[in-house]
Amino acid sequence: MKTIHKLFTSLAIILILVSCKDQDVEPTEEKTLFLRHKGADMPVWVHGNAQSNKIVLYLHGGPGDCAMCYRYYFKELENDMMVAYWDQRVAGASSGKVDSGTLRYNQFSEDAFYVVKLLKQQYPNAQIYLLAHSFGVELAWQFLTTNNNQQMISGLMAVNGIFSYYRWLYHVREWALREAKKQNNAEAERELLANPVTPENTATVNWELIYRWMHKLGGNPVSLYDDKKYLANYAFASPNTALAQFTHSKAYSYYGEVESRLFEKGALLKNIRIPVRLFWGIKDGIVPVEVGRETQQLLTNTSVSTVEFSQSWHEPFITETREFNNAVRSFVK
């Protein structure tokens, strides 16, 4: 009789423990998902506060950059929300056997759709926000202006990214010319003046010359390689495939030479209905702040706010991490 009693008591304790686990949401989420689509196995790492029911999906830049490698800067956001770090195809730790012909805006947008769908399937009660940086902003505009995709998203945070190749290159040249004059660099001024950017010549203009001068004139002096803590974290604590990062860029030659030069979403921004916050490092020469100001003017049918980071260039989350994360928090709340 004693044995039966013990058995029932043990069984009851186990059942109570199991039922508690089923009903309670794990306070801290730490999940690795993979999306397999058109040859690519793309990781999506979800970390953070599961009880918040809010997911910030990070759309990394590049193309060919990585998401999880920036977790070092976004980690404190995970106390208040879940952050989903997605490595796009042929980027970060993505693997598989991928046709370089899929490296097009349409495909990236389709991938984003399925990533969001996967997150909605895994976290049906969660609101999803996009945090897009640089190329990630191009991807965000492509995604949000396609079909009814924006209905899946609660808001967009766009960081130093473009809506139009022409307007981008135009402002990069203007930025470089201003700096050339300020720094008395006659050679830069002469070469930049000889290469004007017009709507007619965007597909053929020598963009590399303009871009090179922008860098030489201090367009973005921030280097991740200067931060030894970051490097140690990248090498030993991130799930990235260390050397893969350096193999991706070769695959993007068509993007650089043809695809990106045709990118133009200016006329479609009026269709955006979800709240948008623009984050800008105002010293940036890669995507000058004037691009952000034009973006704001084109978003005529939604609420737009801007946060400018006075001490930052292209990656304000690196140079003003705390201020950046606070701005994300206030938008998502």
Next chain:
Amino acid sequence: MKNIHLSLYLMLGLLILTQKNTQAQSLRISYYGETITHYGLKTAYEYPIFSKIKERNQSRKMLLIAPSAALYRHPHNHFGIIIAPELIYRRIGKRSTLFEAGIAPAYFRYFLEGSTYQVTANGELERVRYAGGNAFLPTVFVGVGRDLSVRHSLPFTWYTRLNISQQRPYNTSALTRFSLEIGAIFPFKKQ
């Protein structure tokens, strides 16, 4: 795919060949990993196909073949299995120092460490169990070590080896990988 088959056939051939006798054969066990956080184990069965002792300084030169298998984990990314027929040149000097170099046309199988969902033809997401991939992993390596049986009468050799591999296919092209082995070689019979 042709290369993957070739490496598996080579591996099978070596396994059959090494069954013949255990004279001068050895077992190699080592830590295997890209870094200390991408950790794993490797084992190999070494079989000499050529061996020569230089009379002047008593150094030994060998040509070995070794079917090998490695397992490792890249946390939150994948589990890897590497099966390789290795061809090794090894020299053990008078002072028991070991130097080796070789090649291995390896077969690489990896399993993604996470729940994988595939987009189906009708746009739905379907769970894929044991998702991963196959690749050809040609590898070259160099190693150093010390045969402790020469001076210390210990029946093994410690060694460390640097592998440089190229994973094909990887995304749109190939991926170069570095990995390290640190371990010991145990002879089956005293040589």
